[in-house]
Amino acid sequence: MTPQSTTAKPRVAVLGLGPMGQALAGALLAAGHPTAVWNRTPEKAAALVARGATRAATPAAAARDASLVLGCLLDYHAFGTVLGDWPATTLVNLTTGRPDEARAMADRAHAAGIDYLEGAILSPTAMIGTPAATILYCGPEPTFDANRSTLAALGGTPSYLGADFGIAVAYDLALLDLFATAVSGVAHAFALASAEGIPPRVFAGYATGIGAWLPSMVTGFAEQLTAGEFPGDRSTITSASAGISHIIDAADRHGLDTGVLRAAQAVIDRAVMAGHGDDGLARLSQILAPATPALPSH
Numbered sequence: 592m593t594p595q596s597t598t599a600k601p602r603v604a605v606l607g608l609g610p611m612g613q614a615l616a617g618a619l620l621a622a623g624h625p626t627a628v629w630n631r632t633p634e635k636a637a638a639l640v641a642r643g644a645t646r647a648a649t650p651a652a653a654a655r656d657a658s659l660v661l662g663c664l665l666d667y668h669a670f671g672t673v674l675g676d677w678p679a680t681t682l683v684n685l686t687t688g689r690p691d692e693a694r695a696m697a698d699r700a701h702a703a704g705i706d707y708l709e710g711a712i713l714s715p716t717a718m719i720g721t722p723a724a725t726i727l728y729c730g731p732e733p734t735f736d737a738n739r740s741t742l743a744a745l746g747g748t749p750s751y752l753g754a755d756f757g758i759a760v761a762y763d764l765a766l767l768d769l770f771a772t773a774v775s776g777v778a779h780a781f782a783l784a785s786a787e788g789i790p791p792r793v794f795a796g797y798a799t800g801i802g803a804w805l806p807s808m809v810t811g812f813a814e815q816l817t818a819g820e821f822p823g824d825r826s827t828i829t830s831a832s833a834g835i836s837h838i839i840d841a842a843d844r845h846g847l848d849t850g851v852l853r854a855a856q857a858v859i860d861r862a863v864m865a866g867h868g869d870d871g872l873a874r875l876s877q878i879l880a881p882a883t884p885a886l887p888s889h
C-alpha cells in the first residue's frame with residue numbers, strides 16, 4: 592500500500608512490537624500517520640523504521656509528541672510496566688486480559704493523568720488495516736469520538752461498546768472461550784477419525800459441514816437464552832448424553848485422551864440429573880453457572 596500524505600494526520604505511538612503491535616504500527620504508517628514505536632527488544636522495530644517509523648528509547652519518549660498511544664503487549668502485567676511518567680496523552684490498551692484487569696488499569700492511567708480507552712482485537716494480524724478487521728473499544732465516549740478517525744486506520748469500522756472499561760475484553764474472552772473449546776474439539780475429532788483410519792483430508796470434507804451449521808446453533812442459543820425457554824424440539828440433552836457416551840467409548844478403545852469429552856459429559860449429566868433431559872442444548876449454558884444469572888434482554 593502506498594503511504595498517504597502525512598501532513599494532516601495526528602502523530603501516534605505504538606508500544607509493543609510483537610506480531611500484532613507490528614501489524615498495528617504498519618497500518619498506521621500505511622494510513623500516513625507519523626508513528627513512533629517502542630519495544631522492549633528494540634531490534635523488532637527495524638522493519639517499521641525502514642518504512643518511516645521513529646524508534647523511541649522509552650515508552651514515555653514514544654508517547655511524548657503523540658496525540659494517541661496504542662499499547663499491545665503480552666498481558667496486563669507487561670502493559671503495567673510501560674505505564675510510567677508520561678506526558679498527558681490518550682492511551683488505548685489493546686492488550687488481551689480480564690475485565691477486572693482492564694478496570695484496574697483504567698484507574699492507574701487516570702491517576703497518571705492519562706485519558707484512557709480499552710480495546711479488544713478480534714481479528715488476526717493479516718486483517719489489521721483491512722475492511723475485514725474487527726476491534727472493539729470502551730471507555731469515555733468523547734475520547735473514543737475524538738480518536739475515531741485515527742482508530743479507523745487499524746481497519747474495519749471501530750465499534751464502541753460503552754463506558755465500562757471491562758466490556759471490550761469481556762466480549763473478547765467470551766469469544767476466545769468459544770474459539771479455545773472449538774479448537775479442542777477439532778483436534779479431538781481428527782484424533783478419533785485418524786484412529787479409525789479416516790484420512791484427515793477426507794474427514795475435513797465432512798467436518799467443514801459441521802462448521803457451516805454452527806452459526807444457526809449460535810443464534811438459536813441466543814434466542815432460547817433470551818426467552819428463558821429451552822424447547823428440545825430439534826435435539827435434546829438426553830440425546831446429547833447418549834451421543835457423547837458413544838464418542839468416549841470409541842475414543843477409550845483407541846487409548847485417546849478423553850479428558851475434554853468427559854468434562855463436557857459431566858455438564859450434560861448435571862443437566863439430566865437436574866431434570867432438563869428433554870430440553871434443548873442451550874440449557875447447558877445455564878447449567879454451567881453456579882446460580883442462574885439474570886440475562887441482559889438485548
Ligand SMILES: NC(=O)c1ccc[n+]([C@@H]2O[C@H](COP(=O)([O-])OP(=O)(O)OC[C@H]3O[C@@H](n4cnc5c(N)ncnc54)[C@H](OP(=O)(O)O)[C@@H]3O)[C@@H](O)[C@H]2O)c1
Nearest residue numbers: 607608609610611612631632664665669686687712715716
Ligand atoms: N497475534 C494475534 O493474531 C492477536 C490477535 C488478537 C489479539 N492479540 C493480542 O495482542 C497482544 C499482543 O500479541 P502479539 O501477537 O503481538 O504477541 P505477544 O507475544 O502476545 O506479545 C509480544 C509483545 O509483548 C512484549 N512483552 C512481553 N513481556 C513483556 C514485558 N515483561 N515487558 C515489556 N514487554 C513485554 C514483547 O516484547 P519483546 O519483543 O521484547 O519480547 C512484545 O512486544 C496480546 O495481548 C494478544 O492476545 C493478538
